[in-house]
Amino acid sequence: MKPGGVLLEAEGLVRRYEMRRGFFGRAVEVRAVDGVSLRLERGRTLGLVGESGCGKSTTGRLVLGMESPDAGRVSFEGALMPEPGSTAWRGLRARMQMVFQDPLGALDRRLPIATQIAEPLEIHGIGGTLERAGRVEALLRAVGLRPDQGLRYPHELSGGQRQRAVLARALATDPALLVCDEPISALDVSIQAQVMNLLLDLQEQFGTAMLFVSHDLRAVRQVSHRVAVMYLGRIVEEGEPDAVLHEPAHPYSRALVSAIPHPGRSGQRIVLQGDPPNPADRPSGCAFHPRCPVATSLCAREAPVLKQRTDGRLIACHVAHGEVTPGHGFTRQEAA
Amino acid sequence: MTSLVRLSGLTVAFDGAFALRGIDLAVSPGEAVGLVGESGCGKSVTWLAALGLLPTKARISGSVSLEGQELIGAPAAKLEKIRGGRIAMIFQDPASSLNPVHRIGSQITEALALHRNMTGQAARSEAKRLLDLVGIPDAARRLDAYPHELSGGQNQRVMIAIALAGQPDLLVADEPTTALDVTIQAQILELLQSLRRQLGMALVLISHDLGVVAEACDRVAVMYAGRIVEEAPVARLFSAAAHPYTQGLLGALPPMDGPRRRLAAIPGGVPEPWAMPPGCAFAPRCGFRLAACDSAMPDLQSLTGDHRAACIRVTQAAAQFESVPA
Numbered sequence: 001m002k003p004g005g006v007l008l009e010a011e012g013l014v015r016r017y018e019m020r021r022g023f024f025g026r027a028v029e030v031r032a033v034d035g036v037s038l039r040l041e042r043g044r045t046l047g048l049v050g051e052s053g054c055g056k057s058t059t060g061r062l063v064l065g066m067e068s069p070d071a072g073r074v075s076f077e078g079a080l081m082p083e084p085g086s087t088a089w090r091g092l093r094a095r096m097q098m099v100f101q102d103p104l105g106a107l108d109r110r111l112p113i114a115t116q117i118a119e120p121l122e123i124h125g126i127g128g129t130l131e132r133a134g135r136v137e138a139l140l141r142a143v144g145l146r147p148d149q150g151l152r153y154p155h156e157l158s159g160g161q162r163q164r165a166v167l168a169r170a171l172a173t174d175p176a177l178l179v180c181d182e183p184i185s186a187l188d189v190s191i192q193a194q195v196m197n198l199l200l201d202l203q204e205q206f207g208t209a210m211l212f213v214s215h216d217l218r219a220v221r222q223v224s225h226r227v228a229v230m231y232l233g234r235i236v237e238e239g240e241p242d243a244v245l246h247e248p249a250h251p252y253s254r255a256l257v258s259a260i261p262h263p264g265r266s267g268q269r270i271v272l273q274g275d276p277p278n279p280a281d282r283p284s285g286c287a288f289h290p291r292c293p294v295a296t297s298l299c300a301r302e303a304p305v306l307k308q309r310t311d312g313r314l315i316a317c318h319v320a321h322g323e324v325t326p327g328h329g330f331t332r333q334e335a336a
Numbered sequence: 337m338t339s340l341v342r343l344s345g346l347t348v349a350f351d352g353a354f355a356l357r358g359i360d361l362a363v364s365p366g367e368a369v370g371l372v373g374e375s376g377c378g379k380s381v382t383w384l385a386a387l388g389l390l391p392t393k394a395r396i397s398g399s400v401s402l403e404g405q406e407l408i409g410a411p412a413a414k415l416e417k418i419r420g421g422r423i424a425m426i427f428q429d430p431a432s433s434l435n436p437v438h439r440i441g442s443q444i445t446e447a448l449a450l451h452r453n454m455t456g457q458a459a460r461s462e463a464k465r466l467l468d469l470v471g472i473p474d475a476a477r478r479l480d481a482y483p484h485e486l487s488g489g490q491n492q493r494v495m496i497a498i499a500l501a502g503q504p505d506l507l508v509a510d511e512p513t514t515a516l517d518v519t520i521q522a523q524i525l526e527l528l529q530s531l532r533r534q535l536g537m538a539l540v541l542i543s544h545d546l547g548v549v550a551e552a553c554d555r556v557a558v559m560y561a562g563r564i565v566e567e568a569p570v571a572r573l574f575s576a577a578a579h580p581y582t583q584g585l586l587g588a589l590p591p592m593d594g595p596r597r598r599l600a601a602i603p604g605g606v607p608e609p610w611a612m613p614p615g616c617a618f619a620p621r622c623g624f625r626l627a628a629c630d631s632a633m634p635d636l637q638s639l640t641g642d643h644r645a646a647c648i649r650v651t652q653a654a655a656q657f658e659s660v661p662a
Contacts, residue, residue, distance in 0.1 A: 271519075
């Protein structure tokens with residue numbers, strides 16, 4: 001399949017949870033995802049970056065229909081996503097698969113991996129017994145495992161090999177979309193590189209589109225065609241990975257980029273003050289304003305809208321769009 | 337320079353399988369040394385062994401000396417004085433290192449009572465000073481908070497405050513930022529740097545992340561399969577890595593700029609402790625393997641000044657280079 005054409009489109013996704021503080025506490029509404037729109041083309045990769053609690057994983061689950069959005073809609077291959085749990089949705093799940101962070105948790109410890117790779121084929125009634133065996137062997141080879149390793153149990157494989165097995169299982173039904181939720185975070189550096197290379201090879205071979213959820217901007221640049229930065233349930237910046245990494249426009253993206261530790265980093269690091277915000281206690285206006293070094297009084301009042309700059313970059317920031325002159329922020333003075 | 341801590345020929349075995357196979361490493365007073373390697377390479381075991389924190393089934397040999405005092409086989413009472421008092425250690429997950437049912441203040445004053453005989457109001461005001469020092473806002477009130485009331489980054493600051501309570505000469509930080517978000521990791525790294533400058537304390541930073549070590553350390557030791565395979569000043573290691581494993585680790589990092597190329601992934605995986613290759617442990621994954629690599633374990637040898645590597649190819653090349661007049 002050639003890249004091109006919209007595969008997945010999400011509009012205004014909202015996901016709320018209720019959280020109770022203490023046994024008799026009042027229920028507080030938590031907006032994990034607060035109006036996220038995204039679009040993914042066939043055979044391409046969109047990277048979704050942000051810190052813990054920013055809603056990137058929830059967004060991944062919403063686009064697969066593993067959770068129902070409280071508002072907004074998802075369309076896949078031009079049609080609206082069927083009701084999660086319905087027969088139509090189950091049928092569609094063969095076309096979209098998920099890969100999780102912890103391969104040992106995602107695999108069944110009591111079954112050899114070849115059996116687990118064949119499972120999606122059985123569930124979706126694809127092929128006969130012989131055909132399935134051939135498909136499993138081809139999949140094992142595609143992810144760089146030997147067919148004889150298919151007889152092993154998950155605990156007999158290394159972390160990298162397990163993640164390969166998970167990928168083989170996810171690809172069994174030849175999905176058009178793969179949602180990868182931190183697929184390399186639990187792996188060692190040298191194995192991360194192997195899995196990133198493998199993701200690129202598999203995309204080239206099978207034309208699978210990917211939503212790559214990660215906290216690691218460098219990994220996202222390596223595998224993605226576009227990147228969206230999330231903060232507290234919203235996308236604050238979206239653009240080409242190189243553009244966002246080299247010239248981040250949103251003050252949060254700027255801090256995120258400057259926080260990447262790497263040898264030979266030049267210039268002063270922007271160290272954000274304070275902690276990541278609590279989704280149960282969303283600041284007024286722009287959610288980032290209490291930590292933002294250039295926040296103004298407008299930022300504290302009014303939430304900025306995600307809109308296009310002249311160069312096509314999507315940014316949600318009053319200052320970056322020139323609607324207000326940069327301020328000095330509201331950060332408390334803390335001892336370094 | 338006299339070293340503060342010197343490890344020599346340190347080995348650790350669990351049930352006959354060697355986790356450490358001869359570590360030689362010296363830390364000078366006030367110096368920041370990074371210890372880098374992948375999971376299972378022995379970077380944490382090295383310091384757990386040095387401080388007598390391994391389970392009794394671990395068989396330890398070799399020597400760890402702190403300003404001439406031998407720690408391996410030292411009596412428990414002596415080790416207890418040294419742990420926290422001379423050498424303190426902090427770990428990856430602050431939430432599980434702190435006691436969830438005790439207030440933060442009492443966990444700090446406990447360390448103060450143990451190492452500095454401070455009690456009552458004196459201990460409490462010292463605890464507040466330590467919280468201020470590690471950058472916890474509103475320290476006086478936070479003394480009465482429980483760990484669950486603080487964020488992960490703040491809990492790690494509290495752990496650092498407890499570690500500083502005994503005024504150690506060396507802080508061993510084992511993956512201190514791995515469980516934290518990127519922006520919080522940046523805060524903790526800055527904090528460790530500034531504390532080291534203020535207090536003149538030596539730091540050993542154990543990390544799987546070369547980038548983290550590059551920013552916080554003067555010198556780096558790269559470990560593989562229970563051995564140090566390369567050791568060099570930070571700038572030297574990143575500009576002229578000599579060992580193929582170090583080169584592989586650097587090549588596996590996705591670049592920040594330039595064209596996107598295929599990552600130079602190191603093929604295969606780390607050998608199991610019970611199935612170590614006879615010679616160089618990295619040989620089965622190495623792109624430059626020679627027949628001689630399988631015959632003996634290469635020693636760490638000096639290339640130039642303070643740059644050392646354990647690879648027969650590299651040391652041969654260096655010897656040739658030196659014999660040719662410039």
